Amino acid sequence: SAVISQKPSRDICQRGTSLTIQCQVDSQVTMMFWYRQQPGQSLTLIATANQGSEATYESGFVIDKFPISRPNLTFSTLTVSNMSPEDSSIYLCSVAPLSGAEAFFGQGTRLTVV
Amino acid sequence: SQKIEQNSEALNIQEGKTATLTCNYTNYSPAYLQWYRQDPGRGPVFLLLIRENEKEKRKERLKVTFDTTLKQSLFHITASQPADSATYLCALARMNRDDKIIFGKGTRLHILP
Numbered sequence: 001s002a003v004i005s006q007k008p009s010r011d012i013c014q015r016g017t018s019l020t021i022q023c024q025v026d027s028q029v030t031m032m033f034w035y036r037q038q039p040g041q042s043l044t045l046i047a048t049a050n051q052g053s054e055a056t057y058e059s060g061f062v063i064d065k066f067p068i069s070r071p072n073l074t075f076s077t078l079t080v081s082n083m084s085p086e087d088s089s090i091y092l093c094s095v096a097p098l099s100g101a102e103a104f105f106g107q108g109t110r111l112t113v114v
Numbered sequence: 115s116q117k118i119e120q121n122s123e124a125l126n127i128q129e130g131k132t133a134t135l136t137c138n139y140t141n142y143s144p145a146y147l148q149w150y151r152q153d154p155g156r157g158p159v160f161l162l163l164i165r166e167n168e169k170e171k172r173k174e175r176l177k178v179t180f181d182t183t184l185k186q187s188l189f190h191i192t193a194s195q196p197a198d199s200a201t202y203l204c205a206l207a208r209m210n211r212d213d214k215i216i217f218g219k220g221t222r223l224h225i226l227p
Contacts, residue, residue, distance in 0.1 A: 101163065
């Protein structure tokens with residue numbers, strides 16, 4: 001299993017600013033995943049963060065808007081840049097220590113952009 | 115494109131009855147199908163995983179079936195309790211290099227006392 005600590009748990013931000021979300025795992029994992037969950041919607045994968053290489057972004061998400069860092073095997077950050085109200089959502093980090101097996105999630109960051 | 119559909123946005127079930135949730139998928143060949151529970155303000159929590167070569171999996175009051183011909187999974191909670199009220203997410207995964215997990219929108223289950 002894996003325990004994930006994600007912070008902040010919530011924030012209210014001004015339009016045009018940036019927010020960095022941190023994710024700390026209690027064990028070393030190869031890949032960490034960042035999701036967005038808008039109200040009433042499914043979890044949408046933003047990107048996969050690999051240690052030692054550039055993150056892999058899904059269609060519709062770009063590095064300039066969602067830069068990701070992965071400095072070691074237990075930590076990652078996601079930045080939401082130049083925010084607009086459309087970025088208001090819950091952001092979740094996740095790991096799946098074993099290929100194809102269960103995923104573990106942080107408690108999420110509820111972001112509101114005003 | 116890949117699509118996962120869960121049968122309804124919300125489901126009301128009387129306490130003590132069996133709740134059955136449905137997950138259908140298209141344009142996908144998963145190696146694994148998973149079910150998660152999500153409570154308000156929390157991240158999803160893993161419940162059960164079933165492999166493509168398995169028909170049924172049980173865990174306490176939970177039962178999952180997986181029909182790769184119909185491209186459907188059924189998730190059952192027997193002897194349901196108000197504490198079972200939550201959103202339940204279906205998820206698919208393959209044994210690929212990218213190991214991505216794709217989630218459905220979820221079904222909000224309300225167990226009525």
